[in-house]
Amino acid sequence: MRVLFITTEMDDFVRVGGLAAVSAALPRALRRRSDVRVMLPGYRDIVEQLTHIDIVGQCDALAEMPACSVGRAATKDGLPVYVLLCPQLYDRPGNPYGDESGQDWPDNDIRFGRFASAAAELALGKVDKNWAADLVHANDWQAALTPAYLAWKGAKVPSILTIHNLAYQGLFPPDSLRRIGAPESSFHIDGLEFYDHVSFLKGGLVYASHLTTVSATYAKEITTRELGCGLEGLLKRRSDADQLTGILNGIDESWDPRACAQLAQTFGAGDWAGKQANADYVRKQFGLALSRGPIFALVARLVHQKGVDLVLSAADKIIDAGGQIVVTGSGEPHIEKALVEAHLRRPDAIGVVIGFNDGQARRMFAGSDFTLMPSRFEPCGLSQMYAQRFGSLPIGHQTGGLAETIKDGETGFLFSKPSPESFLGGVQRAFEAFRAKDRLDTMRRNAMARSFSWDLSAACYNALYRKTVAPSIAA
Numbered sequence: 001m002r003v004l005f006i007t008t009e010m011d012d013f014v015r016v017g018g019l020a021a022v023s024a025a026l027p028r029a030l031r032r033r034s035d036v037r038v039m040l041p042g043y044r045d046i047v048e049q050l051t052h053i054d055i056v057g058q059c060d061a062l063a064e065m066p067a068c069s070v071g072r073a074a075t076k077d078g079l080p081v082y083v084l085l086c087p088q089l090y091d092r093p094g095n096p097y098g099d100e101s102g103q104d105w106p107d108n109d110i111r112f113g114r115f116a117s118a119a120a121e122l123a124l125g126k127v128d129k130n131w132a133a134d135l136v137h138a139n140d141w142q143a144a145l146t147p148a149y150l151a152w153k154g155a156k157v158p159s160i161l162t163i164h165n166l167a168y169q170g171l172f173p174p175d176s177l178r179r180i181g182a183p184e185s186s187f188h189i190d191g192l193e194f195y196d197h198v199s200f201l202k203g204g205l206v207y208a209s210h211l212t213t214v215s216a217t218y219a220k221e222i223t224t225r226e227l228g229c230g231l232e233g234l235l236k237r238r239s240d241a242d243q244l245t246g247i248l249n250g251i252d253e254s255w256d257p258r259a260c261a262q263l264a265q266t267f268g269a270g271d272w273a274g275k276q277a278n279a280d281y282v283r284k285q286f287g288l289a290l291s292r293g294p295i296f297a298l299v300a301r302l303v304h305q306k307g308v309d310l311v312l313s314a315a316d317k318i319i320d321a322g323g324q325i326v327v328t329g330s331g332e333p334h335i336e337k338a339l340v341e342a343h344l345r346r347p348d349a350i351g352v353v354i355g356f357n358d359g360q361a362r363r364m365f366a367g368s369d370f371t372l373m374p375s376r377f378e379p380c381g382l383s384q385m386y387a388q389r390f391g392s393l394p395i396g397h398q399t400g401g402l403a404e405t406i407k408d409g410e411t412g413f414l415f416s417k418p419s420p421e422s423f424l425g426g427v428q429r430a431f432e433a434f435r436a437k438d439r440l441d442t443m444r445r446n447a448m449a450r451s452f453s454w455d456l457s458a459a460c461y462n463a464l465y466r467k468t469v470a471p472s473i474a475a
């Protein structure tokens, strides 16, 4: 089966959050079973990293979206990648969605409308004369209009949209409709309209043949008012029709502390001296005081979702009880600022590195005793899985994928509400386990023995691909 996997981040080239890790790992895990090709916008960073790009075809201008060409390239290990070449839209500094100061680009409707419509043409075989897709797999709002463009063309190619985070919807003023060449009739409650805005995500939620999200728990949560972000009615309908499935993410094989070259020292379960060497390294790197207490790590995009404020509100209590805190990530400026201030107040006990670097994150999971994940909601979450592999027990809010991947009291700790009291209850239990060395040893071994392999998830996606394509072949 030929599958076009449409995404705007991929660890190989460009990363903003968890989507990049999934986009690098899932197509590779599916490769054994299908002819999977990834499609990415030709951002400056991507074009610079690819050594060879073959132009395979063009897409005409559409409304205010410029003409563009599509290039074919490959990752170092040979995974085919299509890049949408349109320097006017993508050859810019900054991250995939905004400028260097973090401001969204004002023409993101055109940037991602162009991306989605070009993906639809590629899937239909109108761009690369040697390839068309049997199925498109779009990810998040940036790619969500692909099923809509297919539908507007009257095309029957089946499509799957994966929601990695419902909180990001791609909302634009009504005028966007004209700019991206969408039919006027689609500005409707059963189409792209969302409270008088154009919602890119809704394009996928309405038009995709099937929807998935990244855990079964989140698949249920988004059908409720509390976490449905105003889209719960539509999601509930699709869920009742058996068209919304939760498939848990995996993590790739590089998350093995016995072989990870980026650690201060590699170690396996039971080699607690090896783990201690990583803790020593972390204390030194962050300039923390020497201590025999536990280290709590927070590795996350620094946004409201992740509950960083809960960590800050608990910081003094954690330190008074003998703990230290290390944080890395980047995100909203006021959260970054609050963390830096906390560090300046207690440089001996709170270490902060603003920015994101994969090696740094790995050394923190290896060197910490506990990983904090007080997320208000968490579709799947990856840090808690990385942490377990590296013997850092996660303390997570019982929501979304955290509820499914942390075994409470066995491989980590779950707390029930995203409130300071409930969070502190989880932290308290962690301190108790830290003092009971046998228990800590058992929990660490349990956590490190888990594999979180992509194989199971890939088999679920593969089965879903086949089920989604089958009716269109029969028709």
Ligand SMILES: Nc1ncnc2c1ncn2[C@@H]1O[C@H](COP(=O)(O)OP(=O)(O)O[C@H]2O[C@H](CO)[C@@H](O)[C@H](O)[C@H]2O)[C@@H](O)[C@H]1O
Binding pocket: 015, 016, 017, 018, 019, 022, 164, 165, 214, 249, 299, 300, 301, 302, 328, 329, 330, 331, 355, 356, 361, 378, 379, 380, 381, 382, 383, 384, 386, 401
């Ligand atoms: N700037 C940055 N700052 C800090 N860490 C960064 C980072 N850029 C990349 N990362 C990495 O991304 C990981 C975080 O990924 P998560 O899945 O936990 O959350 P994210 O909200 O980004 O992803 C969304 O998509 C993923 C994938 O489906 C879901 O797991 C998740 O629940 C959902 O919110 C970190 O462990 C780190 O390795």
